[in-house]
Amino acid sequence: MEQISKTFDGNALVSTGTLAIIAVTCAVYLFYTSYVIPLKLFSKSGIKGPPPTLIVGNLSEFRKGLHDSLVNNRRKYGKVFGTFLGTQPTLWVGDVDILKIIMVKEFHQFPDRVALTKTLPYPIKHSVLFARGEDWKRIRSILTATFSASKLKQIFYIVESACNRCVEKLEALSENEEIADMKVIYGNLTMEVIVASAFGVQLENDPRASKLINYANKIFNSVPTIQLIVALIPSFQPFFRFFFRERQESTTYIANTVKGIIRERRESLKNGTRCNRDLLQLMIEASEDGKMSDDEIVGQAYIFLIAGYETTANTLTYATYLLANHPEVQDKLYKEIDKTYQDKGVIDYESVSELQYLDMVLSETLRIYPPAHAVNRGVSKDVTINGVKLLKSVPVGIPIYGIHHDPDYWPNPEQFRPERFTPEEKQARNPSCYMPFGMGPRNCIGMRLALIEAKLALAKVVKAVEFSAIDKTEIPLKLKAGVTLSPANPVYVGIKKRL
Known part of the structure; x- marks a missing residue:
């Protein structure tokens, strides 16, 4: 019996050891196939790029600044290169x-477009930004009509009112010899335009306005590093739920607010009450014809807020910063604006589009500081273009900031020179190397509104005050590449009221 017991114990020991070896082997195999083999994709294809690290890929490099990373990688590896976010190649x-x-x-x-996460949250999943196939075509068609020149004229008064209040604020600051963060000043302007045009909420007399602004800021202030971790390892999301609590509350409030406004508008229409001719109303009218669902209206309004608030505010901040540091450009721009005021007495929808030097200044600002510093496209099937093989499983990244700073396309790319956008220079240059709003059928749907808003704001502001660099002006300007390309720190400039 003792001999049998020893034999049984030995067999059990052997069996346990064998199982352990099998388990370890399987674990190593799964790790190798999941985290090592995918990182060999580009090296096998002969595509160069920064060496990835196990599990995180090139995440550490991106955290330093995706915009700079893409510029540096272009210098090292050429115009086509590969990177990894975790094991996801681009x-x-x-x-x-x-x-x-x-x-x-x-x-x-x-x-x-390809999202970082497989499952998109409500309501962004219903937005034109990530809609696909026939849904994208339908929504895009409706929004294209909504953002037509004739429709934008109907909401021009919203933009003009916000710009006038911005001028009053700057004049008051100049009289009191105060300085202010230009990001905050212009953020108030663009938020006023967005909540009025996309949500039908007036900043001055609607209590929902301040809440919308508060919740929108919470979305922008969410933790980017944690977002990347969850994108890399979705199963970790429950452990970081606390950090997304405010973001979820904000999204829920914004969505519910839009739903409430939709109900109010429809009730008003039943009662024969006239509603504001804003973007929200135009979408509601499209829904009455069965062309857009309420969830899709909420999705568009939400994305208008996200895309239209910070991008335009940052563009105006950058333009002001550049003008403060280049007084000769500012003086030339002021003379053009002042002459238009003298000739026409006002800057309106038509005249603001005729200011050629203003257009050049804004275009050069958008070249140096493109709000959408990088975008992507999914590949529907394996294809080779000009000798470059594109795989269905690998999204194509478009390094807009890198292209805008490529010396092959833009000599001395860091130099601010609005004359790059004279008709002659534009004619001599490949037009595809300039894409601050993207390019092709999937470019930024709100481009017209953004340009009108930025041009009118700059025209009114430069006519009223003069900007200058001061001791607190950060030179060079530090940037952070999150959802958009933003100043990393407050942007201070001197403000002097013109006589």
Whole structure:
């Protein structure tokens, strides 16, 4: 019996050891196939790029600043290179001839944007930003009409009122010899335009306005590092739920507010009450024809807030910063604006579009500081373009900031020179190397509104006050590349009221 017991114990020991070896082998195999083999994708294809680290890929490099990272990688590896976010590869293409094929000529093969996460939250999943196929075509068609020149004229008064209040604020600051963060000043302006035009809420007399602004800021102030961790390892999301609590509360409030306004508008229409002709109303009218669902209206209003608030505010901040540091450009711009005021007595929808030097200043600002510093496109099938093989499983990254700072397209790219956008220089340059609003059928739907808003604001502000660099002006300007390309720190300039 003792001998049998010893034999049984030995067999059990052998069995346990064997199982342990099998388990370890399986674990090593799964780790190797899941985290090691995917990182060999580009090296096997002969595509260069920064060496990835196990599990996180090139995350540490991106955290230093995706915009700078893409510029540096272009210098090291050429116009086409590969990176990894975790094990998710992206093929970055900075060759504008290839990009024109991807984004315009062969758009049907690259029609969709690719999200970091597999499951998009409500209501952004209903927005034109991530809509796909026929849903995207339908929504895009409705919004294209909504953002037409004739429709934008109907909401021009909203933009003008916000710009006038911004001028009053700057004049008051100059009289009291105060300084202010220009991001905050312009953020108030663009938020006023967005909540009025996209949500139908007036900043001055609607209590919902301040709450919308408060909740929107909470969305922008969410923790980017944690967002990246959850994107890398979705199963970790429950452990970081606390950090997303405010963001979720904000999203819920914004969505519910839009739903409430939709109900109010429909009730008003039943009672024969006239509603504001804003973007929200135009979408509601489209829904009455069965062309857009309420969830889709909420999705568009939400994305208008996210895309239209910070991007335009940052653009105005950058333009002011550049003008403060280049007084000769500011003086030339002021003379053009002042002459238009003298000739017409006012800057209106038509005249603001005729200010050629203003357009050049704004275009150069958007080249140096493109709000959407990088975008992507999904690949519908394996295809080779100009010798570059694109795989269905690998999104194409479009390094807009990198292209805008590529010396092959822009000599002395760090120099602020609005004359790059004279008709002659534009004619001599490949137009595809300038894409602050993207390019092709999937470009920024709100481009017209953003440009009108930025031009009118600059025209009114430069006519009223003069900007200058001061001791607290950060030179050079430090940037952070999050959802948009933003100043990393407050942007202070001197403000002097013009006589």
